[in-house]
Amino acid sequence: MSLFFSKLQRVVLVAGVAFPSFALAGAGTPQYPVAALPSSLRENAHAVVRRQDESLAVKSVGRTVETTRRAVTVLDEAGSQWATEVVYYDKLNTITYFRGTVYDEAGRVVRQLRTADIHDISLSDGFSLATDARGRTADLRQPSYPYTVEFEYEVVSDNPLFYSTWRPQPAEQLAVEEATFRVLTPTSLPLRFQERHLPSDGALVRSKQGALDVFQWQVRNLAAIEDEADSPPVSELAPMVLTAPTEFEVEGYHGRLSSWQDLSKWTYDLNAGRDVLPPAIQAQMAALGRGEKDERARIRKVYEYLQANTRYISIQLGIGGWQTFPASSVAANGYGDCKALTNYCKALLQAAGVTSYAALVRAGSTAQDIRTDFPSSQFNHVVLCVPLTSTRPDTVWLECTDQTNPFGYMSSFTGNRHALLLLPQGGRLVATPRYGAAENRRERRADVHFDLQGNATASIRTRHTGLEFDAIAGLTGLAPSEQKKRLGDRLPLPSFTITKFSLTPDESGAVPVLTENLTLAVPALAPPNGKRVFITPNLLCRTSAPRATVGERRTDIWLSHAYTYTDTVRLHIPAGFRPEQLPAPVKLATPFGDYLSQVQVMPDGNILYIRRLLMPNTRFSRTDYPAYLDFRRRVSAADKAQVVLVKTEA
Numbered sequence: 046m047s048l049f050f051s052k053l054q055r056v057v058l059v060a061g062v063a064f065p066s067f068a069l070a071g072a073g074t075p076q077y078p079v080a081a082l083p084s085s086l087r088e089n090a091h092a093v094v095r096r097q098d099e100s101l102a103v104k105s106v107g108r109t110v111e112t113t114r115r116a117v118t119v120l121d122e123a124g125s126q127w128a129t130e131v132v133y134y135d136k137l138n139t140i141t142y143f144r145g146t147v148y149d150e151a152g153r154v155v156r157q158l159r160t161a162d163i164h165d166i167s168l169s170d171g172f173s174l175a176t177d178a179r180g181r182t183a184d185l186r187q188p189s190y191p192y193t194v195e196f197e198y199e200v201v202s203d204n205p206l207f208y209s210t211w212r213p214q215p216a217e218q219l220a221v222e223e224a225t226f227r228v229l230t231p232t233s234l235p236l237r238f239q240e241r242h243l244p245s246d247g248a249l250v251r252s253k254q255g256a257l258d259v260f261q262w263q264v265r266n267l268a269a270i271e272d273e274a275d276s277p278p279v280s281e282l283a284p285m286v287l288t289a290p291t292e293f294e295v296e297g298y299h300g301r302l303s304s305w306q307d308l309s310k311w312t313y314d315l316n317a318g319r320d321v322l323p324p325a326i327q328a329q330m331a332a333l334g335r336g337e338k339d340e341r342a343r344i345r346k347v348y349e350y351l352q353a354n355t356r357y358i359s360i361q362l363g364i365g366g367w368q369t370f371p372a373s374s375v376a377a378n379g380y381g382d383c384k385a386l387t388n389y390c391k392a393l394l395q396a397a398g399v400t401s402y403a404a405l406v407r408a409g410s411t412a413q414d415i416r417t418d419f420p421s422s423q424f425n426h427v428v429l430c431v432p433l434t435s436t437r438p439d440t441v442w443l444e445c446t447d448q449t450n451p452f453g454y455m456s457s458f459t460g461n462r463h464a465l466l467l468l469p470q471g472g473r474l475v476a477t478p479r480y481g482a483a484e485n486r487r488e489r490r491a492d493v494h495f496d497l498q499g500n501a502t503a504s505i506r507t508r509h510t511g512l513e514f515d516a517i518a519g520l521t522g523l524a525p526s527e528q529k530k531r532l533g534d535r536l537p538l539p540s541f542t543i544t545k546f547s548l549t550p551d552e553s554g555a556v557p558v559l560t561e562n563l564t565l566a567v568p569a570l571a572p573p574n575g576k577r578v579f580i581t582p583n584l585l586c587r588t589s590a591p592r593a594t595v596g597e598r599r600t601d602i603w604l605s606h607a608y609t610y611t612d613t614v615r616l617h618i619p620a621g622f623r624p625e626q627l628p629a630p631v632k633l634a635t636p637f638g639d640y641l642s643q644v645q646v647m648p649d650g651n652i653l654y655i656r657r658l659l660m661p662n663t664r665f666s667r668t669d670y671p672a673y674l675d676f677r678r679r680v681s682a683a684d685k686a687q688v689v690l691v692k693t694e695a
Contacts, residue, residue, distance in 0.1 A: 075152030075153055076152045076154075076193070076195075077095045077096075077116055077118060077148055077152050078150070078151055079118055079150045079151075079191045079193070080150075082118065083266070085266070086220040086222060086266065086268065087120065088220075088268065088269065089269040089270075090124075090220040090268075090269035091119075091120055091121055091123040091219070092118060092119050092124030092127045092218075092219050093120065093219070093220040093221070093222060094115065094117050094213065094221040094222060094223075095193060095223070096114070096224070097113075097213060097221070098112075098113070098114045098224075098225050098227075099112070099113050099209065099224075099225070099226045100227045101208060101209045101228045102228075102229045102230075103205070103208075103228070103229065103230035103231060103234055103236075105231075105234075106234060106294045107203060107295070108201065108203055108205065109202045109205045110141075110200070110201050110202070111199065112198070112199040113196070113199075114196075114197045115195065116193055116194070116195040117193065117194055117195075118193045119186075119192055119193070120190060120191045121190050121191075124219075125186045127194065128147075128184070128185045128186040128187065128192075128194045129182070129183065129184045129186065130198075131180045131182045132181045133178065133179070133180050133200075134180070135178045137203045137204040137296075139200065139202075140198060140199070140200055141200070142197070142198060143183070143196075143198040144196070145157065145162075145183050145185055145194065145196045146194070146195045147185050147187060148192060148193040149192055152193070158185065162185075163183050164182045164183075165179060165181055166179065167179055183196070203295070203296070205293045205294070205295070206290070206302070207422055208228075208288040208289050208421075210285065210286070210287050211284075211285065211287075212280075212283065212285055213226070213283070213284055214264075214267050214284060215279065217271065217279055218270070218272060219270075220267060220268055221264060221265075222265065223264075223265050223266075224265075224267075225261065225262070225263045226261070226262045226263075226286060227260065227261045227262075228260040228288060229254060229257045229259050229260075231256060231257060231258075232258055234290065234291065235258075235291050236288060236291075237288065237290065237291055237302075237421070238260065238288045239286070239287045239416065239418070240285075240286050241284070241285040241286070241287070243264070243284050243286075244267070244284065246265065247263060247264045247284060249262055262286055267283075267284070270283060270599075273598065273599065274591030274592055275602050275603060275673075276600040276601070276602075277600060277601055277603040277664070281603070282600060289302055289419070290302055298311070302420065302422070304420050304471075305471075305472070305473060305474055306471030307420070308420060308421075308422065308465065309466065309468060309471045310468075310470065312367065312467050313403075313467040313468060313469055313471075313472070315367055315368050316367075316368055316369045316384065316388060319368075319370070319371045319372060319388060320389075320395065321371065321372060321392070322372050322376060323376050326376050326393070326396070329396075330347065330350075330394075330397040333347065333350075334397035334399070339435075340433055340434065340435040341433065341441065343398070343399060344441050344443075345453075347390065347393045347394050348390065348452055351386070351389065351390045351445060352448045353448075355379055356379065356380050357382065357383070358381065358382065359383075367384075368384070369381075369382075369384035369385045369387075369388045370382075370384075370385040372388055372389045372392040375388075376389070382446075383426050383445065384427050387428060387443075387445045390429050390443060390445045391429055394429075399431060400432070400434075401431040401432075402430045402432075402466050402468060403429060403430075404428055404429070404464040404466050404467065404472075405426070405427055405465040406424055406427070406428055406459050406463075406464040406477065407423055407462065408426035408458050408459050409425075409458065410456075410458055414461075414462040414463055415463055428444055428455070429445055430442055430464070430466060430475065431443060441453050442455050442459075442477060442478055444456070444459065451550075451552040451557040452552060454556065454557055455477050455478050455480075457515050459477055460477050460478050460479070461480055461662075462477055463475065463477070464477050480511045480512050480556065480607075481607045481661075482607040482608055482660065482662075483609070484510060484555075484556045485510065485513050485607055485608040486508070486509075486510045486511060486609045486611070487509055487510075487513045487609075487610045487611075488507065488508045488510075488610075488611045489505065489506070489585065489586070489610075489612045489614075490505070490506050490507075490612075490614075491506075491585070491612070492504045492614075492615045493570075493584065493617065495571060495616070495617065495618060495619050496619055497573075498573070499569055499571040499572035499578060500566075500567065500568050500569060501565075501566075501570040501571070502565065502567070503565040503567060503584070504562075505565065506561070506562050506563075507562075508560050509558070509559045511556045512606070512608070517535075517548075517559055517561065518559055520548060521548050521550055529543055529546060532546055532561070532563065536565075536585065537585060537587070538565075538567060538570075538584070541565045541566065541567045542565065543563060543564070543565060545562075545563070545564035546563050548560070548561055548562075549562070576692040577625065577689055577691050577692070578689070578690040578691075579687045579689055579690075580616060580687060580688045580690065581685060581686070581687050582616055582628075582644060582654035583642070583654065583656060583684045583685075583686075584614060586610055586656065586684070587681070587684040587685060588677070588680055590677040590680070590681040591674065591677055594670060598667040599667065600667055601664055601665060601667050602637075602665040602666075602667070602670060603664050604638075604662060604665075606660070606662065607660060607661050608660055609657070609659045609660075611656065611657045612654070612656040613654070614653075614654040614655075614656075615647075615652070615653055615654075616651060616654065616688065617651050618650065618690055622692055622693065623690065623691060623693050624652060624688060624690055624691075625689045625690060627652075627688055627689075628642070628644050628683070628686035628688065630642065630644075631643075631686075633679060633680070635672070635676050636663070637665070637669075637673045638658065638659055638660040638680075639658070640657070640658050640679075640683070641655070641656065641657045642654070642657075642684070644686075652688055654688075658680065
């Protein structure tokens with residue numbers, strides 16, 4: 046898809062200046078002995094941050110300096126990622142220094158990072174035509190545990206649109222002994238910040254240092270966050286301080302950032318006047334507009350033209366992370382990044398008589414929504430918003446970087462979140478399409494025929510819609526042999542052969558549909574046991590319950606994916622057998638979800654199994670976990686319930 050801004054939004058690269066200059070310890074001065082670690086910080090931890098000092102120094106409206114000093118004790122192999130580091134840089138960001146040291150368990154120096162140990166790498170994503178994003182990497186992992194690694198680095202940035210986000214505890218099973226974050230900024234450039242989940246002893250301390258305002262936060266003795274089932278992401282649990290400028294300048298482009306309207310206007314002005322099409326294409330789109338009276342159909346034709354005549358290639362060079370190539374360039378070359386393709390589609394639609402607006406969004410199938418209450422640059426992608434005017438109020442959203450994306454579908458990549466409209470006067474946040482349990486459906490119908498030996502043949506038809514479509518849509522572009530393999534990999538059966546299959550997409554509705562048809566041969570699915578046969582009618586959609594929490598649950602229940610699964614299975618039983626026992630019907634209606642399963646004998650003697658599970662997108666208090674666990678266990682038990690057949694007497 047797309048990376049709209051430079052990769053130096055720096056989730057990993059955090060800051061620090063203005064702390065005393067620390068010289069790395071010599072061999073005679075033990076540092077960070079593991080024996081000094083409190084046992085409370087080792088519990089549930091793979092690594093412990095011993096000391097982390099980060100600082101952001103705002104030098105001017107167009108320059109910042111970030112420094113980091115981080116010492117982490119690695120307790121076991123699962124924590125060894127903390128013994129590696131990547132420091133990012135590009136045209137707008139320069140690394141001043143990068144140092145590192147390894148200490149043994151007693152705190153004695155094992156080795157220091159040498160220049161030859163630091164590797165300079167390109168951070169090309171594999172589809173960028175041009176990018177200046179690079180990184181310097183270091184790997185100080187050791188073969189035996191525990192040990193401590195310390196890294197220090199400084200980055201001078203001429204890209205002050207992005208200030209630091211302080212995450213002293215960025216991952217589960219990472220404890221923190223001490224971490225400090227300091228910001229120094231001229232009084233004339235006020236700091237904007239937002240605090241989240243800070244402990245009571247982590248309150249902000251403000252002071253003055255000459256003409257500078259100084260902000261400092263500190264946390265101590267943070268126990269590791271345990272990995273609990275269905276818990277929120279760490280960003281919703283651990284301490285965090287977000288910072289942002291009120292005023293900035295990037296390569297001569299000045300802007301303010303006190304509101305979403307400010308950011309929208311700066312981005313709009315940066316790209317204004319770059320939507321002029323070549324006369325021939327403009328005339329072609331105008332003719333298309335005159336020939337199609339239905340507005341939605343007109344938009345679809347323009348979108349299909351875009352998909353057929355362009356391809357996505359990222360361009361990330363300096364200000365090119367924000368400023369689009371002209372529409373004429375995309376028309377001539379047939380490619381562009383997300384900004385350029387969105388701008389081009391906007392121009393095509395304008396020529397066809399349709400008004401549309403670019404919108405910034407944070408894209409990613411697992412990305413969290415932006416912090417809507419903290420205006421700042423939190424975006425990495427651009428999409429197109431097309432309000433309809435000739436029909437009932439509605440909006441079409443277009444993903445302009447994908448040649449196969451269904452018309453009007455945002456998918457898990459950009460759906461269910463907020464986007465910032467780019468308008469001449471400054472825009473506002475709007476919601477992208479929402480995909481809930483009503484849209485995200487997997488509907489399956491199966492006919493299963495058994496013979497006297499318990500072998501089975503099954504005909505299965507499954508409709509995947511909404512975000513359930515996303516999980517399988519990529520198969521349509523593969524070779525049949527690969528399709529067959531991947532379809533087989535998805536089936537939870539011990540032994541089977543796919544004898545026939547097909548995939549049929551339907552993109553005519555509000556959400557796309559992919560229908561999967563399978564014919565299977567399943568040997569020994571339900572072999573006789575004496576004169577009885579035991580069949581689990583839920584062949585393909587059994588769920589398991591999450592694990593019970595040891596001790597008191599610490600985190601809320603976070604159900605982030607809404608869906609509806611329905612299964613209708615007809616069991617064709619062999620001659621000479623009759624049902625002896627059927628599972629009791631189960632119906633559960635809870636705040637955590639709804640479940641129904643029932644089994645009945647049909648007039649023809651065959652057995653019909655119906656199952657329905659609806660799970661919402663919601664959040665509950667940790668005190669509700671026992672009730673939630675009970676719901677999931679009852680669903681799991683019902684999914685395993687068996688039909689018992691018995692051989693009839695001759």
